[in-house]
Amino acid sequence: MFHWFExxxxxYPDTHPKQPPAGFMAFLWAGTRGMRGLIxxxxxLTAAIGAFEALLFSMLGSVVDWLADVPPQQLWEREGDKLLLLAGILLASPVLIxxxxxxxxxxxxxxxxxxxxxxxxxxxxxxxxxxxxDEFAGRVSAKVMxxxxxxxxxVLIVCDILVFVGIYFITMVAVVGAFDISLLLPFLGWLALYVATLWFFVPRLGRLAQATADGRSLMxxxxxxxxxxxxxxxxxxxTQREAHYARDAMQDYLGTLYQQTRLISGFEIVNHILSMGLIASTAGLTLWLWIQGEVGVGAVAAATAMALRLNGISHWIMWEMASLFENIGTVQDGINTLSRAVAVQDAPDAKPLQVSQGEVxxxxxxxxxxxxxxxxxxxxxxxxxxxxKIGLIGRSGAGKSTLVNLLLRFYDxxxxxxxxxxxxxxxxTQDSLRRHIGMVTQDTSLLHRSVRDNLLYGRPDASEADMIAAARHAEAHDFIQTLSDPKGRQGYDAHVGERGVKLSGGQRQRIAxxxxxxxxxPILLLDEATSALDSEVEAAIQSSLYxxxxxxxxxAIAHRLSTIAAMDRLIVMDQGRIVEEGSxxxxxxxxxxxxxxxxHQSGGFLGEDAEVSIQAVM
Structure with a gap:
């Protein structure tokens, strides 16, 4: 049974996710897609349980009246059918639960x-x-979670708790009103004051909850x-600077928590005062009506029991409402990130790229x-x-890397x-475009997975032999064989750490x-592809690159002009324009x-002093 409901x-539906709506209610409604029948x-079921619990007090009142009016030896004879019905209802209730x-x-x-x-x-x-x-990776992942x-x-608070409370209170009013209409006065008075209390405290808690969620994400x-x-x-x-940088965010977060807990304490105190007032007024009124002969003992027992039950429920409602508005704040904070439109999207009629020659x-x-x-x-x-094969040359900011990013359609x-x-x-389609482009960047980033996983990222269906051959061509096979990690994994199974931190820059570059x-x-982009390699290793793999x-x-982009001098054509850029080209x-x-x-180069390197503008050199 558990498995069936699970x-x-x-x-993990396969359908492509739609952009979440920016409106709060629309965002929640979109989030329930695929689960609305179960909700x-x-x-x-929750409504049925709420009605049952309120009716239970009516049944309790009836039992008390029977005990007061019927002699013990005649109870089963006179009320046996009702007792069996009550027993059946009680036995059936676990099915609902x-x-x-x-x-x-x-x-x-x-x-x-x-x-x-x-x-x-x-x-x-x-x-x-x-x-x-524009975003912290940790902040984005925190908002997803x-x-x-x-x-x-x-959704569960609204559909579970609030539905239960609503149905329970409506049923309870009907039951109490059936005893004597005047018994509704304490309950309706309590309800009015309780709603006013919620009206005062809950929105303030909601606003603080949103600030708390944002502070937690920033921290x-x-x-x-x-x-x-x-x-x-x-x-x-x-390390101390970073600790203090984090502490500033922690302090801001703690400040919002202090404000939040002050409101919660105030809510708790007011709620208790209202609950005690309800119990006292209900018990006092029912006793007065009993003395006047207007109601029976059962009404006194049922009404007082309901007031006692509302005392517990009111605390429950308070915490659930506070939780609801805290969650509303968290959702509203998350909407700002999660509903943001994707800047670069496939065209509605986008087709897979077909590369037959490789002209760009x-x-x-x-x-x-x-x-x-x-x-x-x-x-x-x-x-x-x-x-x-062309080489892009120019000082920093000339637009070389931007041109490569535009070819990859990272930006429109x-x-x-x-x-x-x-x-x-x-x-x-963007995926088909990037599948036809291979790129090695200056700042090589590896996934925190095994060397094998990182290599096969290039072609997941490649054979073991193809993978090892590629590693040999890149002069990476020998050092991969020596790798190990704290869990005892070795060679191609060793994990490289976050962003590949366990490897040297040259090792990361060779794996890339x-x-x-x-x-x-068919299209190859090299952005300072050998910048992290020493001269000996660079010379060893240069033939492999060729x-x-x-x-x-x-x-190919390189500041070290000797690495791209043999290209078919060199393109010199400055301030986003081509100013020279040729071999x-x-x-x-x-x-x-x-x-x-x-x-200006010394030893094949272009120093910072040599990165002069067009106007300074021409």
């Missing part, structure tokens, strides 16, 4: 947030590079940022980051012929277009090169910027 919700069953518990806990409690995390995570994986450049739980709790983000960049923290001896053409490309007025790339035209153009074999990359070799894409380039369209020999013969940059 399978009523699929936590409706939970509501119906069991079904409600199965719907709530087996069906929804674990599956609900996991399904939401699955949707949110896949949606965020599709976000643009710009989105992640927190918001999923908060949505579940909001988590700062702590995670320090752990992610722990080598930098230690390199600059800033930039036509009147203009691009600026965000709302920046000054473009990084300005009216750039460039055609890279199939199989041609402001104007112009980029074509691959005549296909506008804005009209093909092997990964791209395994991918064997072999990798065979038959591919290649775009190494042609550019040297021109005696222009490239020739001057070449002359």
């Amino acid at each position: 399978k009523r919700v699929n936590p 409706l069953a939970l509501i119906v 069991a079904l409600q518990a199965l719907c709530k806990y087996q069906g929804l409690f674990a599956n609900f947030p996991m399904r939401l995390r699955w949707h949110y995570h896949r949606h965020l994986l599709g976000q643009s590079m710009g989105f992640y450049q 927190q918001t999923a739980l908060a949505v579940r709790d909001c 988590t983000g700062r702590i995670t940022d320090a752990y992610t960049n722990i080598s930098t923290v230690k390199l600059f001896a800033h 053409r930039f036509e009147a490309v203009r691009f600026a980051y965000g709302d920046a007025q000054k473009p990084v790339i300005e009216q750039l035209d460039l055609t890279i012929r199939p199989g041609e 153009l402001n104007s112009g277009r980029i074509l691959v074999d005549g296909q506008d990359i804005a009209h093909v 090169i092997a990964r791209v070799m395994l991918k064997d894409a 072999r990798l380039m065979q038959g591919k369209t290649v775009v 190494h020999a042609e550019l040297l013969a021109k005696g222009g910027l490239y020739a001057r940059l070449w002359a």
Whole structure:
């Protein structure tokens, strides 16, 4: 039975996740997709349980009246049928409780947030590079985890607790009113004051809950940022600085918690005063009516018992309402991140990219980051012929890496277009575009998984032999064989640590090169691909890189001009424009910027002093 209810919700649907709506109620409603039938069953069962519990007090009053009016020896004879009915109802109630518990806990409690995390995570994986450049990774992941739980709790509190309380109170009013209409006065008076108390405290708790959720995300983000960049923290001896940086966020978070707990304490005190007033007024009124002969003993017992029960329920409601508004604050905080539109999306009619030759053409490309007025790339035209190998040269900020990012469609153009074999990359699917492009970057980042997993990221269906061959070509096989991790995994099974921190820069770079070799894409991008390698290792794998380039369209970026001098054509950029192009020999013969940059190099490196602007050199 447990298993059947657990399978009523699929936590990992294959359907592509839609962008979550920005409105609060719409966000919650969208979150219930795929679970609404089970939620409706939970509501119906909860309503039945609430009505049953209130009717139970009516039955208690009837039993007390029977005991007062019927001689013991005649009780079964006169009221036997009603006693059997009462016994049957009591015996049947566990079925309601069991079904409600199965719907709530087996069906929804674990599956609900996991399904939401699955949707949110896949949606965020599709976000643009710009989105992640503006956010803490830890902050984003915290919001995925927190918001999923908060949505579940909001829905369950409303559908479970509030439905129970609503039906219970309505039934209770009907029962008490049946004894004597005047008995409703204490309950209605208590209800009015209790609602006013909720009206005062709960919205304030909600506003503080949103601030608390945001403070918690910021605190988590700062702590995670320090752990992610722990080598930098230690390199600059800033452990205390980072501790104080996190403490500032902790202090802000603690301040909101203090405000929140003050309101909760005030709510608790007022709630207790109201509950005691309800019990005293109900007991006093029923006793007075009994003395007047208006009600029986059963009415005194039932009404007083209901007042006592409301005392417990009111505390429960208080905490659940506080929890509800805390979760509402968490959801509202998460909406700001999770409902953000994806900046770079596939066109509605996007088709997979088909690469037959590998020609790349930039036509009147203009691009600026965000709302920046000054473009990084300005009216750039460039055609890279199939199989041609070009080198991009220019000082920092010239637009070289931006041009590569635009080819990968990490960002959309402001104007112009980029074509691959005549296909506008804005009209093909992003995944198919990137599958046809291999890239090795200067800042190599590896996944915190095994070496094998990192290599096979290039081509998951590659054989073991192909993987090892790629590692050999990249001069990585020998050092991989020596790797081990604290869990005893060795060689290709050893884990490399977060972002590959257990490996040297050169080792990470060689694994990255092997990964791209395994991918064997027709277009190859090299952004300072050998920058982390020493001269001996670079020389050893240079021939492998040249072999990798065979038959591919290649775009290489390097400050060390000697590494790209042998390219078919060199493109010199400055301020987002192409200012020179030609082969190494042609550019040297021109005696222009490239020739001057070449002359400034010492040992093949372009120093900071040599990274001069066009105006300074020309």
